[in-house]
Structure formats: C-alpha cells, structure tokens
Amino acid sequence: MVDTQSAFVAFERVQKSYDGEVLVVKDLNLSMPKGEFLTMLGPSGSGKTTCLMMLAGFETATHGDILLDGVSINNIPPHKRGIGMVFQNYALFPHMSVAENLSFPLEVRKIGKSEREEKVMRALGMVQMQDFAGRRPAQLSGGQQQRIALARALVFEPELVLMDEPLGALDKQLRETLQFEITNLAHELGITTVYVTHDQTEALTMSDRVAVFDDGRIQQLAPPDQLYEQPENSFVAQFIGENNTLEGVVTKIKGDTCEVKLDSGDIIDAVPVNVSEVGERTRVSIRPERVEFNRERLHADAHTLKAEVLEFIYMGDIFRTRLRVAGTDEFVIKTRNAPDQKRLKPGEMIEIGWMAEDCRALDA
Numbered sequence: 001m002v003d004t005q006s007a008f009v010a011f012e013r014v015q016k017s018y019d020g021e022v023l024v025v026k027d028l029n030l031s032m033p034k035g036e037f038l039t040m041l042g043p044s045g046s047g048k049t050t051c052l053m054m055l056a057g058f059e060t061a062t063h064g065d066i067l068l069d070g071v072s073i074n075n076i077p078p079h080k081r082g083i084g085m086v087f088q089n090y091a092l093f094p095h096m097s098v099a100e101n102l103s104f105p106l107e108v109r110k111i112g113k114s115e116r117e118e119k120v121m122r123a124l125g126m127v128q129m130q131d132f133a134g135r136r137p138a139q140l141s142g143g144q145q146q147r148i149a150l151a152r153a154l155v156f157e158p159e160l161v162l163m164d165e166p167l168g169a170l171d172k173q174l175r176e177t178l179q180f181e182i183t184n185l186a187h188e189l190g191i192t193t194v195y196v197t198h199d200q201t202e203a204l205t206m207s208d209r210v211a212v213f214d215d216g217r218i219q220q221l222a223p224p225d226q227l228y229e230q231p232e233n234s235f236v237a238q239f240i241g242e243n244n245t246l247e248g249v250v251t252k253i254k255g256d257t258c259e260v261k262l263d264s265g266d267i268i269d270a271v272p273v274n275v276s277e278v279g280e281r282t283r284v285s286i287r288p289e290r291v292e293f294n295r296e297r298l299h300a301d302a303h304t305l306k307a308e309v310l311e312f313i314y315m316g317d318i319f320r321t322r323l324r325v326a327g328t329d330e331f332v333i334k335t336r337n338a339p340d341q342k343r344l345k346p347g348e349m350i351e352i353g354w355m356a357e358d359c360r361a362l363d364a
C-alpha cells in the first residue's frame with residue numbers, strides 16, 4: 001500500500017470518469033516524497049493529463065482522494081495550492097511583456113513591487129533570458145517562449161510544479177538542453193515535480209521515478225534503470241526502449257530460471273517473471289544490447305539460437321543488426337562500435353544467446 005502519511009503528493013485509489021460511465025483513470029495509487037521528479041509516461045489517451053488536472057484541482061476525482069502534504073486537494077483553495085504549471089501550449093499572455101508575464105503570478109499573490117522585480121530577474125536568470133524582459137511573446141522563438149513559461153511557473157517558488165509535455169513543440173537539440181535545465185533547476189530548488197511526456201527517452205533521462213500509464217492504470221512505477229532492465233509486464237517491456245519479443249510455452253521452472261520452448265521449437269533460458277507454472281504461455285523479452293553472438297562470452301551450458309543476418313546498420317556509436325531468429329525477422333541486436341567489434345554481413349549465419357537473467361518471461 002502507498003505510504004500516504006509521509007508523502008508530499010498522494011493519490012489514493014483515484015478513479016475518474018468524465019461521462020459517468022467510462023473510467024479513464026481506473027485505480028490510481030501513487031505516493032511521492034518531497035523533492036522527487038516523477039514522470040507520467042504512456043500512450044495517448046492513457047489518462048496522464050487527467051491526473052495532472054486533478055492534482056492541479058481543475059478536475060475532481062470521481063472516487064478516491066488526492067492529498068497535498070497530507071491535506072485533501074479539495075480542501076485547499078486554488079491560491080493556496082502553491083502549484084506552478086507549464087503546459088504544452090505555453091500560453092503566455094500575448095499582450096504582456098516577458099517581465100509582466102512573470103510578474104503576474106506574484107501580483108496575484110500580493111507580493112510588493114521591489115520584491116517582484118527581484119524575483120522576476122532571478123527567474124529570468126535561471127532560464128538565461130535576462131536580456132529579453134521587455135519583449136512580447138510574439139517576438140520570441142518557440143524555445144524562448146518555452147523558457148519564459150518555465151520561468152513563470154517557477155517565479156513564485158512553488159513547492160510543486162506540474163508540466164504537461166512542456167517540450168513537445170521543440171526541436172531535438174533544444175529539447176535536450178531544456179531537459180537538462182529543468183531537472184537541474186528542480187533539484188537545485190528542491191521542487192517536487194510531476195512531468196508528463198510520451199517520449200520515453202525524455203522520461204528515462206529526466207526522472208527519479210517513472211510511472212508507466214496504460215488504460216487508466218499505472219503499469220509500473222520504478223526508477224528508470226529498473227523500468228528498463230526489469231519490466232514487470234509485456235506492455236512495459238514493449239513501451240520502454242527497444243525490445244525483442246519471442247513467444248512460447250514454459251517447459252521447466254527451477255528457482256530463478258526457467259526454460260521456454262518457443263513456437264519455433266527452439267529452447268531458451270529466461271527468468272520467470274510473470275509465469276509460475278509449466279505449460280503456461282509466455283512472451284519473453286530480451287534487450288538488443290544483451291544478446292551475444294560470440295560463443296566464448298556465453299555460459300558453456302547456455303541455450304543458443306541459430307540466426308541469419310538480414311541487415312547491418314552502422315549508426316556511428318553502435319551497430320544495429322537485424323536478424324531472422326525463431327520465426328521472426330524483427331530480432332535486433334546492438335553492439336558497441338569498438339575497434340575489435342565484428343561487423344556482421346547480411347546472409348551470414350550466426351549463433352546467438354544470452355545470460356538467463358537478461359531474458360524475462362512475461363505475460364503472453
């Protein structure tokens with residue numbers, strides 16, 4: 001169960017329906033300590049924005065409770081919530097200058113003029129936009145507007161910041177710069193952040209923990225490395241990172257390892273994650289970089305599969321090779337571009353294998 005006593009943000013069995021029939025959030029339990037950077041990641045329509053809106057108090061939960069520092073959000077008036085927000089369409093006030101945009105949330109909070117000016121300049125400094133105080137939003141580039149939106153969300157030193165795809169509209173390079181700036185700022189200022197994105201790289205690189213959403217539920221909530229290396233179900237394995245999937249039936253379970261007979265007839269080694277009995281169908285998941293084709297690097301008794309090289313792609317830092325394995329043409333392996341690394345050639349026959357612990361037998 002979630003420990004909602006010590007949590008700064010807590011969702012307790014939250015459900016949400018807009019029409020009184022369909023639940024778009026089904027059973028949400030989440031508990032965040034102060035200062036955490038948590039990302040909600042998931043496909044379109046999985047309920048991420050809805051959760052953010054409920055946390056901001058713009059939507060009410062149909063069932064359950066949302067607590068901020070132990071107090072139900074319903075009982076905290078909007079101006080006392082102390083929540084900074086950045087949305088995808090940054091919505092700066094077009095008729096106000098940059099400085100006026102930033103000053104606005106401070107005026108609402110009845111902060112005096114000299115203090116306002118000081119805070120505005122400091123917030124602009126945080127996003128390196130001091131020289132743009134006098135401009136109107138229309139006179140700024142998209143990335144600059146995004147920085148101002150960020151500064152505006154931080155200017156009143158909120159304890160909690162909610163961001164809904166704040167970098168959605170930006171090019172890759174600017175995105176990466178701002179990803180770095182946002183996490184740095186959040187950690188420096190000790191801000192608790194709930195960040196929404198459907199970009200998994202962004203989620204993995206920025207967050208302390210990631211909540212993977214699907215179908216109105218959190219499918220897994222874990223730190224990035226755990227999410228990537230130990231997905232708890234097939235959805236998460238597929239959604240996070242590149243993944244190879246093979247299907248078959250469990251034929252042996254022995255402690256931490258199991259044997260799976262693939263539909264192609266081949267036998268492989270795996271960790272039983274979501275399977276408990278011999279005879280159960282399973283989908284096994286193996287990451288491209290954990291596949292080995294150098295027999296010497298495998299356990300002597302490891303099972304191996306015959307594979308035909310279909311395509312070799314040189315990507316600079318890594319080589320990405322597509323194989324035909326156990327009835328699929330979509331099996332991918334990745335190897336580091338090291339001086340002694342073999343460059344496989346289409347048509348070549350190889351033997352692949354892995355450490356049993358790198359291959360996870362999940363739900364079928």
Ligand SMILES: Nc1ncnc2c1ncn2[C@@H]1O[C@H](COP(=O)(O)OP(=O)(O)OP(=O)(O)O)[C@@H](O)[C@H]1O
Nearest residue numbers: 018019024042043044045046047048049050051198
């Ligand atoms: N105001 C609304 N009235 C009715 N249904 C809504 C409303 N807002 C969202 N929904 C529905 O609720 C579900 C969840 O929507 P939500 O906006 O939370 O998804 P999301 O995870 O943020 O998706 P995206 O990645 O596309 O932004 C969707 O099926 C959506 O159609």
Ligand SMILES: [Mg+2]
Nearest residue numbers: 048049050164
């Ligand atoms: Mg959304």
